[in-house]
Amino acid sequence: xxxxxxxxxxxxxxxxxxxxxxxxxxxxxxxxxxxxxxxxxxxxxxxxxxxxxxxxxxxxxxxxxxxxxxxxxxxxxxxxxxxxxxxxxxxxxxxxxxxxxxxxxxxxxxxxxxxxxx
Amino acid sequence: xxxxxxxxxxxxxxxxxxxxxxxxxxxxxxxxxxxxxxxxxxxxxxxxxxxxxxxxxxxxxxxxxxxxxxxxxxxxxxxxxxxxxxxxxxxxxxxxxxxxxxxxxxxxxxxxxxxxxxxxxxxxxxxxxxxxxxxxxxxxxxxxxxxxxxxxxxxxxxxxxxxxxxxxxxxxxxxxxxxxxxxxxxxxxxxxxxxxxxxxxxxxxxxxxxxxxxxxxxxxxxxxxxxxxxxxxxxxxxxxxxxxxxxxxxxxxxxxxxxxxxxxxxxxxxxxxxxxxxxxxxxxxxxxxxxxxxxxxxxxxxxxxxxxxxxxxxxxxxxxxxxxxxxxxxxxxxxxxxxxxxxxxxxxxxxxxxxxxxxxxxxxxxxxxxxxxxxxxxxxxxxxxxxxxxxxxxxxxxxxxxxxxxxx
Numbered sequence: 418x419x420x421x422x423x424x425x426x427x428x429x430x431x432x433x434x435x436x437x438x439x440x441x442x443x444x445x446x447x448x449x450x451x452x453x454x455x456x457x458x459x460x461x462x463x464x465x466x467x468x469x470x471x472x473x474x475x476x477x478x479x480x481x482x483x484x485x486x487x488x489x490x491x492x493x494x495x496x497x498x499x500x501x502x503x504x505x506x507x508x509x510x511x512x513x514x515x516x517x518x519x520x521x522x523x524x525x526x527x528x529x530x531x532x533x534x535x
Numbered sequence: 536x537x538x539x540x541x542x543x544x545x546x547x548x549x550x551x552x553x554x555x556x557x558x559x560x561x562x563x564x565x566x567x568x569x570x571x572x573x574x575x576x577x578x579x580x581x582x583x584x585x586x587x588x589x590x591x592x593x594x595x596x597x598x599x600x601x602x603x604x605x606x607x608x609x610x611x612x613x614x615x616x617x618x619x620x621x622x623x624x625x626x627x628x629x630x631x632x633x634x635x636x637x638x639x640x641x642x643x644x645x646x647x648x649x650x651x652x653x654x655x656x657x658x659x660x661x662x663x664x665x666x667x668x669x670x671x672x673x674x675x676x677x678x679x680x681x682x683x684x685x686x687x688x689x690x691x692x693x694x695x696x697x698x699x700x701x702x703x704x705x706x707x708x709x710x711x712x713x714x715x716x717x718x719x720x721x722x723x724x725x726x727x728x729x730x731x732x733x734x735x736x737x738x739x740x741x742x743x744x745x746x747x748x749x750x751x752x753x754x755x756x757x758x759x760x761x762x763x764x765x766x767x768x769x770x771x772x773x774x775x776x777x778x779x780x781x782x783x784x785x786x787x788x789x790x791x792x793x794x795x796x797x798x799x800x801x802x803x804x805x806x807x808x809x810x811x812x813x814x815x816x817x818x819x820x821x822x823x824x825x826x827x828x829x830x831x832x833x834x835x836x837x838x839x840x841x842x843x844x845x846x847x848x849x850x851x852x853x854x855x856x857x858x859x860x861x862x863x864x865x866x867x868x869x870x871x872x873x874x875x876x877x878x879x880x881x882x883x884x885x886x887x888x889x890x891x892x893x894x895x896x897x898x899x900x901x902x903x904x905x906x907x908x909x910x911x912x913x914x915x916x917x918x919x920x921x922x923x924x925x926x927x928x929x930x931x932x933x934x935x936x937x938x939x940x941x942x943x
Contacts, residue, residue, distance in 0.1 A: 418699050505701040506651055507709075528698045 419460060419502045419529040420509040425493040426522025428467055445517040453501060458512065462499035493522055500529075541581050545574050546667040548591040550752075553664055554639035555595060557702060560602050563646075564692050565609075567664070569602035570594070640665065641704050641756040644749070647691075648717040649700045656691035657720045658727075663688060665752065666745040676742050677727070714757070718766050718822065721749045725770050729777075730928075743774050754809070764813035765822030771806030772829035775799040786933040791838040803833045821857040824849050843873035860891035868901050876905040896925035900935060912942050 434442065446464075453459035468487045475482045487494060496518065503509050506526070513524040549570070556566035573594045587593035647660035655677075662668040668676075674684040694700065705713040728742030750767035757763055779793035788794075810826045828849050835841040850866035863886055871879020883902050892898045903918035919939040926932045 505699040506649075507701045507703070507705070510651070 418505065418509075419500060420506075421527050421529060422462075422499040422501060422509070422513050422516060423495055423525040423527070424497045424499075424516060424518040424522060425491075425525065426496050426518050427492070428494040428496065430521070431496060432467065442517065449515065449517055450499075452515070453499065453512065458501045458503050460500040460502050462497065464497040465495060468494045496522070537582055538578070541578060541586075544586070544590055545577055545594070548594060549574065549667045550640055550643070550665045552591055552594045552598065554643040556598055556602065557643060557646075558639050559599065560606075561702070563695050563702075565602055565605055566598075567692075569598040569605060572601045573598035638704065638756075640752065642702050644717060644753065644756075645704050645713060646695065646700060646702050648713075648720045649695075650713070650716050651698065651700055652691050652694060653687075654720065654723060656687050656694075658724055659684060659688050660691055661720060661749060662724065662742075662745060665749060668745065672741075676739055714760060714763065717753065718762060721746050721753070722766060722770075722822075724749070725773075729773060740777070743770070743777070746770055747774060759816065761813040761816040761818040762820040762822050764809050764816075765820055765824075765826050768806045768810035768813060769822050769826035769829055771802045771809065772826060772833055775802035775806065775833060781930065784933075785930050786937070787930045789934065790832065795836060798833065803830075806830065807833070819852075819856075821853055824853045824856070828853075841872070843869060847873040860886060860889070861895075864892065864898055864901060871905050876908045880905045880909070894925060896922045896927075896931070896935075898922075899925070903938065907938070907942065916942055 431442075450459065450462070453462075471485075471487045473484045473486065473488050499516070501509065501512055503512065506528070509526050509528075513519065513526045516524050518524060552573075553566060553570045556570055557563055560566045560569075576597055577590070577594060581587070643664060644661070647664060648657045652660070659673055662673050662676075663670065670685050670688065671681050674681040677684065704710075725743055725746035728739045728744075728746065747767070747770050750763070750770055753763045754760070754767050775798050776790075776793065778797040778799065779795065780788055782788055806826065807830050810823065810830055813823050814827070828846050831842050831846050831849075847866065847869040850862065850869045854862050854866055864883065867879045867882035867886065869879075870882060880902065883898065883905070886892060887898060887902070899918045899921035903915045903922060906912075906915035906918055916939065919935055919942070923932065923935050923939070926935060
């Protein structure tokens with residue numbers, strides 16, 4: 418089953434990292450990505466640009482309503498994601514708990530719905 | 536009479552049968568629906584035709600046939616091979632071997648107590664599937680509408696299926712962690728039953744019995760787990776005091792005023808035995824410590840004989856393993872008994888200043904008791920009044936009012 422692993426954390430924290438700190442963080446993520454790939458469970462993933470680049474759009478009565486910023490203003494922001502394929506939630510949570518972001522942020526794990534039937 | 540016996544039999548055999556059905560079908564919801572149908576059929580058929588030789592196997596067979604029907608009806612589009620499901624339904628005798636069946640109940644316990652489910656959902660599912668309570672009974676016990684309970688159960692079952700929460704006993708490296716969650720869920724059930732002293736008391740006392748049943752099941756299925764034994768001992772020792780905990784008018788009777796002759800000796804003996812066995816394993820933990828405290832109370836024939844220094848020491852140890860303001864309050868109360876009210880009071884005042892227990896009526900209530908013992912009645916009165924402003928449960932309120940009146 419495929420799960421998306423959403424990495425939430427303080428964006429302010431990420432942007433204020435010193436260069437060596439940022440390098441260390443990227444090194445940890447590279448290592449984690451390699452581990453996922455080596456285990457054969459990695460299906461995709463990426464870091465996201467900051468929420469200042471986000472636009473939220475809704476269509477109401479045929480009209481597009483756009484707002485600047487992420488869908489919800491919260492203390493923690495979505496900073497990146499992985500898509501993994503593992504047998505069950507237990508195993509997905511095991512992988513999520515090893516994600517570097519789990520140490521200071523929160524990781525949301527959600528199963529993907531099977532692709533839509535026509 | 537017969538109906539009652541059958542009902543009890545179904546309840547006893549039920550969890551095993553249901554747990555096996557879930558493994559067999561891989562579908563929590565389907566298994567439960569088929570199981571309910573089988574129970575209904577049993578209640579109808581057994582009084583007429585007599586009890587089957589192996590009631591569990593009877594229920595399994597009937598439920599599997601029903602599950603096959605349900606599967607067909609739900610997914611008529613599925614190209615089921617005609618013979619396959621019948622074959623599955625017919626092989627119950629083969630898979631009825633004891634060890635596997637035992638494993639199933641343990642699997643079920645770990646699945647319904649999975650931390651990915653909200654605590655209330657874990658409790659509901661455990662009571663529903665492992666204790667055989669109906670949705671209506673769970674709703675009554677938790678003082679909520681049946682619709683609310685039903686919805687919570689449906690949502691939880693859906694999450695199990697859709698997020699694919701595995702139906703398994705966690706692997707060894709996860710077991711300790713997950714066991715802690717299971718123990719805490721069971722203890723929540725017990726406390727819910729134990730903290731209630733009036734109103735729907737019959738069903739709530741039942742919650743204690745159900746929690747103890749789950750505790751026993753866990754000890755039986757995971758032998759050698761000291762903390763599981765610790766929790767069972769703790770619940771037995773607390774439950775032993777039940778007959779003395781409330782006055783006929785529903786007022787809470789504090790420990791030191793309880794009629795100790797009505798404490799249930801059988802439960803105390805069993806709790807003590809289970810605790811001794813746990814402690815001998817040399818792996819201390821917070822449930823064992825709490826049980827040891829309860830055992831020391833149980834051992835004292837009169838309040839004056841209570842070994843308070845030992846209890847205070849145990850609370851100290853408990854604070855190191857499971858720190859928290861409520862444990863601290865209990866520790867302070869024990870210190871007051873062991874080393875005089877002034878020492879306990881000073882600690883409680885620090886606790887009050889920390890603000891960690893703001894809004895919790897038992898802090899001013901405990902302070903008031905100590906102030907009363909120190910003869911500081913004006914301050915005691917003020918503290919009782921603070922406690923009264925916060926207390927919600929009527930039975931506890933009456934005790935505080937009585938204390939206040941006694942101050943004169």
